[in-house]
Amino acid sequence: MRSDGRNDDQLRDIKITRGYQDWPAGSVLVEFGRTRVLCAASVTEGVPRWRKGSGLGWVTAEYAMLPSATNTRSDRESVKGRVGGRTHEISRLIGRSLRACIGLAALGENTIHLDCDVIQADGGTRTAAITGAYVALADAVTWLAAGGRLADPQPLSCAVSAVSVGVVGGRIRLDLPYEEDSRAEVDMNVVATDAGTLIEVQGTGEGATFARSTLDKMVDLALQGCAEINRVQAEALALPYPGTLPEPKPAKSTQPKAGK
Amino acid sequence: MRSDGRNDDQLRDIKITRGYQDWPAGSVLVEFGRTRVLCAASVTEGVPRWRKGSGLGWVTAEYAMLPSATNTRSDRESVKGRVGGRTHEISRLIGRSLRACIGLAALGENTIHLDCDVIQADGGTRTAAITGAYVALADAVTWLAAGGRLADPQPLSCAVSAVSVGVVGGRIRLDLPYEEDSRAEVDMNVVATDAGTLIEVQGTGEGATFARSTLDKMVDLALQGCAEINRVQAEALALPYPGTLPEPKPAKSTQPKAGK
């Protein structure tokens, strides 16, 4: 029995709220238990310099933690003047994972920024972020399509979800809260598609090593968790777009109208 | 008639939600119409170096904007590697305003961090932040008092609220949304107490100058707005503390228990 009453192979309650903010093309609050991440997908014209003239779009992500999101207040990276290694690593992981599901040619030379800001942290923030960012991205694609701004009407080739799995006290467990994560012997994050294929696998022994067979069992459990999360994503996306879609033929506008 | 249907002297809908996050001692979501700011009050042991040995506590604030909070996505200050002038200015204003209502000797050498993160911006983010930060601070004081950690059981000498007022198209208006703020001839922010006294007055002609008599009318209107906001704060604080208060005699713990 886990301290929150779950079985080893059970996810926490997953909730997905679309349209959390008014301005971005996609804005999703995702909750994995007490972990809450706000994932926004903003469309901006143009691409980074190294990509100009390619005709291809770009999808990039930035992950951050509110100082008040953690049990003990954490210092603000803007005040420290530098983004830490962990933040960089997770931002890169999210961007890479979401680029795996979208045809960048369809976007033209436009960029989708995925901002994943952790409102409350209780383990699994990066997997929640990937899960929510997919839904925000899907909304941004709907918004672009409505505006007639996509070369290919359906550029998403699959859905993307992610979950953590670990070995805690010798038991393989799914979707670790902070209390388990902080004492896990092995910690793994798996990003998968709704076709059951893998996008990213990252497993680490924390002061311990692990057997090949443990790896196999962890991947099995994670894939099963991802499939369940995919169903929650699909349900959320079955509802209509949570805002006003643009008219079919705007030439230049980038975002829904509103103030600052 | 204003574009949102209000009279010139009318506030937007003000909502205050306490206990928005689980870990900080005070956590408040404040809404002025579409403007939404998350204000968290976190208690940490110790004070900044220049204050050590004084026996006095410290209250400090940090204001920030989520990239997705604005109509057009704004760049993340952590990624730019420096905090901008506007951010600095507002952070200093919030800290100064809240220090006006609390006896710092009562805290002992402890610090309360007020983190004001703008979730959605539609004008008046700094005045909403001050208004919400007061409620979060009051909750943190309740939490400290319950834990027996205050030298003086009621260190708050008054309540603090703030509102913007401006001259738009020649008319003096209260609580400007972005659409009005961006074209105001004069822009003013007033921070006041529930005793009707002033803490801070900042008025600026935006490419225009203004008469002494205009200043007087703006201050009158702002004080009337602040009094109304004080009532909303008082109502919100009339409800019980939205979490578990600590036992009377803890020696060392700083924050409510929870994970990351």
Add this chain to the structure above:
Amino acid sequence: MRSDGRNDDQLRDIKITRGYQDWPAGSVLVEFGRTRVLCAASVTEGVPRWRKGSGLGWVTAEYAMLPSATNTRSDRESVKGRVGGRTHEISRLIGRSLRACIGLAALGENTIHLDCDVIQADGGTRTAAITGAYVALADAVTWLAAGGRLADPQPLSCAVSAVSVGVVGGRIRLDLPYEEDSRAEVDMNVVATDAGTLIEVQGTGEGATFARSTLDKMVDLALQGCAEINRVQAEALALPYPGTLPEPKPAKSTQPKAGK
């Protein structure tokens, strides 16, 4: 009686020396008692990126303190690698105040940089800086006009001066030196025009709140001080331009000739 022998409503000696440096189009040393600020107005071609193509010019300010200007040596911001909040705030205030008196269309796409470097600090450095920056700006305008580089021969719509006022030991006093400023209960800076209108009003209770009636008296006293300072500015500007003015028709040169 104040410690320097002044009455409560009396300014310190104000001196304005034009032509303090040889290279900038305007260069003014302004003294408010022992406070000395060097204000230089330099003309450079072009405008910031966000303003390009508008046909409008720009006026911006940077405030800084020499390490040796303060009673106890202060660290150099270039060495710390970041500009502090107070510096940012004052730089923004100076720029905003001076932009209120100039028609930016007249400049064409050129920028005037107002560099206000504090040589010696004894309270009121920001108000001295605004006062001196106006005179330097006026000289830069004369220099631009002589060179035939202004669309409108007289782009200045008014003169700008500033002064501090505060409550010290319960008495409302004008133009506070450091010794009074550091123990003031209320501290206010007022920026006004020679027409008696206001540009900026910033009043702060320092660990205290203040009544509406106190605000009124402080603004009255400050406006009276600003009017006196306007007279000193006018006297200084009645003298001829303190350098060599350019010939009427230069196409491209930006600054008076000289070496490094």
Add this chain to the structure above:
Amino acid sequence: MRSDGRNDDQLRDIKITRGYQDWPAGSVLVEFGRTRVLCAASVTEGVPRWRKGSGLGWVTAEYAMLPSATNTRSDRESVKGRVGGRTHEISRLIGRSLRACIGLAALGENTIHLDCDVIQADGGTRTAAITGAYVALADAVTWLAAGGRLADPQPLSCAVSAVSVGVVGGRIRLDLPYEEDSRAEVDMNVVATDAGTLIEVQGTGEGATFARSTLDKMVDLALQGCAEINRVQAEALALPYPGTLPEPKPAKSTQPKAGK
């Protein structure tokens, strides 16, 4: 056939040169084909602040690339003023991997810095770095033991090696050079022990997803590669310590003697 003539399951030539530099306790040049990384293990007294008083030592790593190491010159991170995301990520991976093989209690409150500087890059720099860092760490342990500075004479619990594996043109290949890495569909790095257990598994679909069965085959091949690399490490470490070991009873000295 691969462009360098290897079979799919074949490593490049692996060379390990100990004692490459004179001052660090361990200094190893490791070569995976044309990839060359200099791995130095330096012992310094004390541990990071957050670890003080624990009685435990610390092992940390920093990875960097000479500007001239890459095909096209890359900018120096010191000049850019910030360490990039990729550098952070790899530094953290190396540190984590090596901490898995050493008992930190044995070090006392001392730190071993593992500096992995890439002299020439041709794919697989992070796996070469981990492989070389293990040998440098082993030398530093020998040096500490000779000086009588270890609480436990053999704090290394296993040997650590790492290798890359990927899917290139549909074929699973071991130890990818840059030319293959840059066009791989799936890219994986595996860190393993000489006992055949895993420390870290990181697999990424690069614009593609991959099947569970592909993951299994990649891990199999990588483990086989790691075992071979372990043999090369063991051979290198069978030779005597490549320098002068300290006398048994020094109290305070930290590094072999020499100049700057």
Add this chain to the structure above:
Amino acid sequence: MRSDGRNDDQLRDIKITRGYQDWPAGSVLVEFGRTRVLCAASVTEGVPRWRKGSGLGWVTAEYAMLPSATNTRSDRESVKGRVGGRTHEISRLIGRSLRACIGLAALGENTIHLDCDVIQADGGTRTAAITGAYVALADAVTWLAAGGRLADPQPLSCAVSAVSVGVVGGRIRLDLPYEEDSRAEVDMNVVATDAGTLIEVQGTGEGATFARSTLDKMVDLALQGCAEINRVQAEALALPYPGTLPEPKPAKSTQPKAGK
């Protein structure tokens, strides 16, 4: 004939004004023709960390240029967020030069900061800075001695001055203004003592090389110039200390009294 009418071996007018600012223990405005540098010597308690416990004092220098000091406005290093190479280099040169003339043991564990801020630049700013910094240092020493804070009543072993010399159009010239400096074939700075010995010699061919015999002639001319500058320094220092000296026995105060 040089453009300013001087002979090749002639200095510009050198003026030294002591007591330019009120707060630092030494404050000197030095002028070499149009070049003007403000040199302040501030005494602070304590020494840098690496020097603590040595019983020795420290003398360090920081050189900076006001943005308005140069013919074309230069960007502020605090705003750029980093100190440039030239600034670093000159700061180090000034500190090194002045440390050559003072017994650091006499200071006890106190630091003298020499801040050299260029008010106006017309060539030779670094040599003017060294020349002025010596006089400011001498005043700081007088101030410390009066306060009974020196272990050795006369810690200055010699006077220090500096001058530039160069080859311009094939002619060896002394004390180059910007107009000559910018087109010199060889540029040299010499720091010397009043005993005629050398502290620093830095000569550079600017896109040209120079003969051994040219070096000899340049050093001869520079030493003659330094001797003359020493006489100006001695005359300036023959006047009484330009401020109020502290009473003989203060235990702890660091600077002359005054406000901010």
Add this chain to the structure above:
Amino acid sequence: MRSDGRNDDQLRDIKITRGYQDWPAGSVLVEFGRTRVLCAASVTEGVPRWRKGSGLGWVTAEYAMLPSATNTRSDRESVKGRVGGRTHEISRLIGRSLRACIGLAALGENTIHLDCDVIQADGGTRTAAITGAYVALADAVTWLAAGGRLADPQPLSCAVSAVSVGVVGGRIRLDLPYEEDSRAEVDMNVVATDAGTLIEVQGTGEGATFARSTLDKMVDLALQGCAEINRVQAEALALPYPGTLPEPKPAKSTQPKAGK
């Protein structure tokens, strides 16, 4: 007798290895005794912004030290987030010295980056770096000439070498190792050409001053040392280019082909 057995006027063993790395156009390992510096010359298209449109090329240098190069590990400047004063100073010296021997018009608007990374430090790293950078630059020129990319087939006007000289225990000595350098009374670096002319002379009294006659003897000895080093450079360059030269007529390629 010196501690390493040399006479006062004797150089350490100087070794120059060309072709140390595969990708840069020139890559040289230079050794002055135990001091080892890797000097790479990389050709990139384009010039810095301030030089665009001039038709001239640029040669610039960056000097850095591996953390493991020094007796006690030194912190990485990329991690500290700023390049130190000493690093800046040496980088500027190397660039200036090498620009003295090359006609920048011949390069067209291309840049040669000279990266001098110290692998092991034992005194004289900057003079070794200049010596090695010359050989790397000569190789880059050969590479550019072979590709038909030079306007002038032989843009090098002379060879450049450098050596340190100092006064140690009252004796004038050549090419100081760290052990002598750290206790030298006078320290000098001389950069000279193979024609016996000077490019740069930098002499510093380290807490001591020195006589004019000492300067003369130091320069004599340094010039003799530079002549010897020139012979070692010439021998090294007498061997064929250590790699594959490009075909005569490439229009656009910049560097020898290879991976990352």
